[in-house]
Amino acid sequence: MTAPGTEPPARRTRTGRWRDQLIAYGWLVLAWNLFWGEFTWGNLLGGLLTAGVVLLFFPLPPVTFHGRLRLRGLLVFGSRFVVELVRASAHVARIAVQPGYTPRSAIIGVRLRLPTDLNLALTAEVLSLVPGTLIVEVDRDAGILYVHVLDVRGPAALATSRAQVHALERRIVEVIGSNAELRQVRTGPVDKEFP
Structure with a gap:
């Protein structure tokens, strides 16, 4: 019998895939x-059958997770998210009721510092929940999110929007990232020349 963590890599990978498939099945x-x-009971049986068919005929790509959940990061993320949600909602509401004002919008490309599938998906989902921002496209290979931003008033606003996306990425990694991923988003260069 081998000690935990000393299994051959192939066995760990196979076990990890089965675990991930079971988690996806449950979700x-x-x-x-x-x-x-x-x-x-009917919905449960229908869900079991449908989930099995989906995973059999439309297998999900493997998503690796090497991080750990950090409670402090989760509290910071949650509180900042609520503040940004309220601020963005008030801003969009002001634009909606302001007579004669036509907001200018822009689509910006933001290259994430940690272009993993999990980080791309979580950052895109959280951005889409905030009023005034919407994900238009994701370039998975290059790790770029194309974000529609409402009420852009100049180049400084574009730079601020990019900085906000990178700050959001950092807060997400502070919640679930590994130590190496956390170092990468804290010290990794931000691509300022990207259009």
């Missing part, structure tokens, strides 16, 4: 029941 079954709006 799909939960999502199926939430879509129907109630938990019944």
